[in-house]
Amino acid sequence: MSIKHDFIFGKGEMITRWYNILPDLPFELPPPLNPQTLEPVSPEDLLSIFPEEVVRQEVSPDEFIEIPGPVLDVYRLWRPTPLLRAKRLEERLSTPARIYFKFEGFSPVGSHKGNTAVAQAYFNRKEGTKRLTTETGAGQWGTALSMACAFFDLECTVYMVRISYEQKHYRRTLMEVYGSEVLPSPSTRTKTGSGILSADPQHPGSLGIAISEAVEDAFSHPSTKYSLGSVLNHVLLHQTVIGEETLLQLEKIGEKADVLIGCVGGGSNFGGLVLPFLRDFLRAKKSGGPQPFKPRIIAVEPTACPSLTRGIYAYDFGDTAGIVPALKMFTLGHGFVPPSIHAGGLRYHGMSPILSGLYKEGLIEARAVGQREVFQAAVLFAKMEGFLPAPESAHAVKAAIDVALEAKEKNEPLCIVFNLSGHGYLDLGAYEAHLKGLLQDYEPGVEIERSLKTLPQKPRVGDS
Ligand SMILES: Cc1ncc(COP(=O)(O)O)c(C=O)c1O
Structure with missing residues (x-):
């Protein structure tokens, strides 16, 4: 050759x-469980956090899903x-x-994070969401979602893991340039963060804590949804x-x-x-x-x-x-x-x-x-x-x-x-x-x- x-x-x-591997998997994916009952979640559980199209995609039986035009237009950058x-x-x-x-x-x-940030911001905007909340570790995901929210005219609040907030302040600035509010996590903005800080004021934070804060924020405010940059x-x-x-x-x-x-x-x-x-x-x-x-x-x-x-x-x-x-x-x-x-x-x-x-x-x-x-x-x-x-x-x-x-x-x-x-x-x-x-x-x-x-x-x- x-x-x-x-x-x-x-x-x-x-x-x-996009290629959806779900119908090709050689095993059944065990369903997500409701955190309180530990019974399989209902679509309603997920709709309180994510827009409808994203919930549909999460369990879609289709082999391929067409990328919407406005998302492709941004991808072309x-x-x-x-x-x-x-x-x-x-x-x-x-x-x-x-x-x-x-x-x-x-x-x-x-980074690669823009590939999903743009899609998630687009689907949220289309369904009437006004603000997105999210977590970020090193700041790459928060930056990507911040840019996507700027493109689709959404507000964005980013809970940034405290150790990275301190180590990587240029990332924080970049998110702010795109118009996001960036908070160090654990923060005093949420019950989760306040509880952790009262036990350990120097807590370095983790992605798990920042996710809890971002979801709590989304749950407790109208027209606000949560956006996750990985895993799902x-x-x-x-x-x-x-x-x-x-x-x-x-x-x-x-x-x-x-x-x-x-x-x-x-x-x-x-x-x-x-x-x-x-x-x-x-x-x-x-x-x-x-x-x-x-x-x-x-x-x-x-x-x-x-x-x-x-x-x-x-x-x-x-x-x-x-x-x-x-x-x-x-x-x-x-x-x-x-x-x-x-x-x-x-x-x-x-x-x-x-x-x-x-x-x-x-x-x-x-x-x-x-x-x-x-x-x-x-x-x-x-x-x-x-x-x-x-x-x-x-x-x-x-x-x-x-x-x-x-x-x-x-x-x-x-x-x-x-x-x-x-x-x-x-x-x-x-x-x-x-x-x-x-x-x-x-x-x-x-x-x-x-x-x-x-x-x-x-x-x-x-x-x-
Ligand atoms: C550049 C880069 N690569 C990889 C990752 C890891 O995330 P994932 O496993 O979802 O790709 C991150 C997460 O922030 C990242 O910023």
């Missing part, structure tokens, strides 16, 4: 529909994103592997534009992915890349036909917050206060407060139910990496390829380098594709700390066991 291009700019083909070949990195590693990366940092907000089925659905474009871009150059890699917080950029690559395989499996090739698919998480590699598959709340529906997922327990690593977007105790099911079935694999080796990999990548990865995305860079080195040992000419989910130009404080040797690795111990004791206790529908 001859590869003529070092760079493949994807300009030209816009994806016009940065989509299709480039798929690039990391030629210099390959040479530096002396690997026979070919390494490609899908660069989602190409968007105005610097509709979020992964919106992110499938990443994988659909990558499939087309690889086809154009006669390549086929042997290995797909992405970092996982709640699972949306990883799911967005890999789900379309599973389609033919899952369909053939269902129809009993000859099995097509399935790439190796690797989810990469931090050792500090290892939901897949050290969590358990059980029903758990998506937030710390237990006010959002409980999901069947790999979880470290909703009370788990991850150590304050710089990849703030990966500090989430749970994992997308779709990805959790795929992992349980052995269709995807997972590995955990420490933040020091992650930053070393990111610096090498920047020296070779120029782009500075977001700390979250750098987890995928680290795994891609490791797989390329494994390929070298086995002399395997693998085609490796990873998602560079965002750029790190607003994370220079983290890089500064790395260069000064100030970063630490974390491996939680008894905290995980302790927090797993807080899982919801009532009858667990669908538990195995």
